[in-house]
Amino acid sequence: MGEQIRLGVLAITLGVVVGVLLFVPFVALSYRRRGGFGFGRFVLWGAALVYVMAIWTYTLLPLPDPATLSCAGVNTDATAIVDVIRGAFRRRGSAAATDPAMQQLLLNVLLFVPLGFFLRVLGDRGVVAALVAGFGLSAFVELTQLTGVWTLYPCAYRVFDVDDLLTNTLGAVLGSLLALAVPRRLRGSPRLPDADEPQPVTRSRRLLGMASDVIAAWVVGVSAVVAVQLALSLLDAESAVRDGSAARVVGSGVPILLWLVVTLVTGATVGDHAVQLRFTGGELPIGLARTLRFAGGIGGYLVLGALPGAWGLVTAVFVVGSLLLVFGTGDRRGLPGLVSGQRLVDARERQEPYAAPSGRPQPPGR
Incomplete structure (x- = not known):
């Protein structure tokens, strides 16, 4: 738990740093596209930054010491996820969600729900974009782990698991569907027709x-x-x-x-x-x-x-x-x-x- 908290703090810290670097360009773009600065939209973009940093920290960190590296295996069986779900229900029945293996699957789904949500609310992109982005980002993470951070390490330090590809992609799609609850006028960042009109100097x-x-x-x-x-x-x-x-x-x-x-x-x-x-x-x-x-x-x-x-x-x-x-x-x-x-x-x-x-x-x- 302590390691998870540290990774969370790191993600927030990196998100804040990147947010500071992008703050002035964001303000300038907001005034030119929307005629003003919306604090709520700024917070939402900040949350998206922290989320991106969290994906990186939770899936790739901590990096192992090369001297103590233990090579991980590979799971390419796409049907293994069915066995995991069946096993959880067989062991726990209606409380299958409390099974550690099932919880891992659910966490993998939840981890990518914000991706689909942000794509629709901030980018006005739908389910297809969420599916492609979820699969693509998950594949990049899994391949990074499989190649030992692209040959930085001699072998994979975490298991390449096709189940993660499936659950992560499902999470992105679910996030996109959940974002349908956000009113249509609040989605995306369209250029408003009156963005070039003078506004009061408040x-x-x-x-x-x-x-x-x-x-x-x-x-x-x-x-x-x-x-x-x-x-x-x-x-x-x-x-x-x-x-x-x-x-x-x-x-x-x-x-x-x-x-x-x-x-x-x-x-x-x-x-x-x-x-x-x-x-x-x-x-x-x-x-x-x-x-x-x-x-x-x-x-x-x-x-x-x-x-x-x-x-x-x-x-x-x-x-x-x-x-x-x-x-x-x-x-x-x-x-x-x-x-x-x-x-x-x-x-x-x-x-x-x-x-x-x-x-x-x-x-x-x-």
Whole structure:
């Protein structure tokens, strides 16, 4: 039982990690296909991620120690499942479900029920797709075990069992049928006809954009740190790897530089683009306005966060102040809008040429 719990925790952890990596692309895709972000759909996709990780952990892990590997057998008799069911009823009668052999079959069925359910609810795919996906995924798992993780081990470390192919496929089909209980309008991810129409700039949308900036910057920073440490390891610079200062500098600097360039070029941060927001208008030159927008938002947070520990309190004050100003400004523009003098609008809103005080028209985007 302890091993099963550990595998479950590992599956959830991996699912969360992958979910963080895909969070901003998911938000961006949601706004472009559905015009907004649905928390329920996000949770459902998160559950699907955890499920995929669970399939991997429960069917392939733990990997055995090659020194103590005991080669497993093979069951290719498709009729053996009938003997298992008959034996369970012969031994337990009406309580056949409590027989260990029967329970193993039922667990194999239940393990693939979510696959068929997710295929119909998230992908709008029916029974045939569930049957093919269930059989294909189960076959991949069984062949991975049969080949010793594709020759990583000298022989199979778990039994290749055709019964698993049958029960797993049955589970996927049952899951697809159970998903018929979900209303038709909630299945799939069709592009809504009004997805390109401007929507109100709500506080939740603004906060989601800010969160997208922070998460995306964190992913970029961590990726930069890993890349630097890997490069130093390949160069045999072990002392630099242990010190970690070079990786920290790059991990802090790359997101700052990237977000600054994106903001200066497009007038919006990565998070703004994800939730389809933009800052416009104002009296300041466009370059200065965009720089101040960057400094008053994710840029200020990243720069302060890169400073020594004594600046931690200043960073905390900056974060709290930024959140409060989202609620305290009528158009949700917050600190970036206040310091740049710009207003916050839906990026899908038609852009009007901005007339400067002198009366000379300025290009859209100001």
